[in-house]
């Protein structure tokens with residue numbers, strides 16, 4: 001937000017810049033793409049960075065855009081190019097609401113983009129499909145494409161793969177009646193950053209009758225919409241030819257697509273990591289007449305339903321998150337956490353993890369979104385929370401523990417051995433000291449501040465209690481990595497003289513809080529050259 005360049009301009013120079021930007025933007029707001037009336041709105045315009053400074057954008061006129069102040073302040077993404085795409089979707093949402101719908105679907109988006117107008121011309125012959133798009137304008141209209149026709153060995157359904165222009169794509173509202181939810185932004189950002197589409201959308205078409213050649217997408221509408229909003233004009237599609245519609249319908253009845261179910265099951269399973277939680281979820285499904293793969297209910301619904309044991313139910317929910325993190329296969333810190341094995345081997349107790357990582361970073365607020373919300377597009381808040389806390393723990397493991405803390409050396413009487421002059425390697429000593437509960441408690445608590453400062457700097461509102469339930473960008477992770485690296489390089493961790501004083505005895509949380517915030521211990525001993533400065537610590 002804060003621009004040195006802009007604050008160096010006087011009023012006349014700023015006016016010049018505004019008019020120049022307006023001209024390059026053809027007179028419209030960069031975000032909402034509606035006209036700006038400069039005479040009337042000049043006092044209500046923002047100049048902002050297109051690519052945020054926090055994302056390596058430059059503080060330079062080529063990275064500036066002019067926008068209505070209220071568009072800029074209510075934008076849905078820090079990057080203005082993504083914000084513009086979300087504003088386009090906002091207009092489609094508004095139009096859908098005017099038609100009395102809760103949310104738009106792929107059909108509504110296609111209607112905005114001149115989609116869903118034509119039927120493909122296709123001929124099936126000798127296990128091959130010949131097809132074309134003769135209604136297109138330009139040379140594409142004259143091309144005839146050919147593709148092999150495959151047969152699915154189990155369902156016996158026939159299909160081919162094709163790249164299809166939007167004007168030939170339709171939405172299947174019967175098989176896929178769901179609207180597009182708030183989860184779209186994450187997907188738009190992924191595609192915008194150049195990450196590829198991993199699964200193609202699924203469609204079907206009949207080959208005769210008056211619907212012949214109408215290609216209807218019944219699965220993957222979020223992926224399709226995100227790309228359409230990003231100006232993609234042709235989409236890759238797997239097209240079933242003359243399928244048994246009842247079978248397709250059946251496959252989609254409960255969880256939104258049999259073919260998506262493969263990825264879905266795995267994440268739901270992780271979602272249901274702890275046994276008591278899983279038991280309550282199953283009871284809820286049974287007693288409310290739902291099928292076992294129906295997860296369209298929220299944490300709050302569960303607590304309401306089991307109101308006789310509301311406090312326990314809430315604990316099962318959070319236990320499930322904790323379990324999911326502790327036993328996550330990608331949690332690299334796990335090997336350094338003492339889960340009740342041999343004594344004096346591992347540097348971090350489970351209780352420390354519970355009092356730090358879990359109590360600081362797992363949101364205690366019950367969610368109102370369905371348990372399966374956004375699972376297929378990576379925006380489920382609990383999954384994001386788990387995955388990102390695992391990422392944080394693994395990052396710390398990599399910087400502080402791996403290849404440094406020696407499990408065979410362990411934790412037994414380390415400070416005494418130092419005092420007796422034994423040669424404990426520095427990396428081992430550093431990891432041991434940083435892992436002590438009262439110390440870790442303090443330095444981990446600053447990570448909450450790093451999160452909130454990061455978003456405050458970008459002018460993005462942020463809910464304190466939901467620290468890891470939104471996907472943090474790479475630039476945020478770079479800050480955290482810098483912080484942990486800078487912290488680990490402080491000399492106190494390997495200062496052997498400090499063994500008798502600050503690292504001896506049983507100091508409490510406040511003792512270390514005083515050291516980190518003032519540089520000195522409560523007894524006035526200088527431990528750090530200066531208090532921790534988070535702004536500096538997140539720099540490389």
Ligand SMILES: [Zn+2]
Nearest residue numbers: 029032068071
């Ligand atoms: Zn605007």
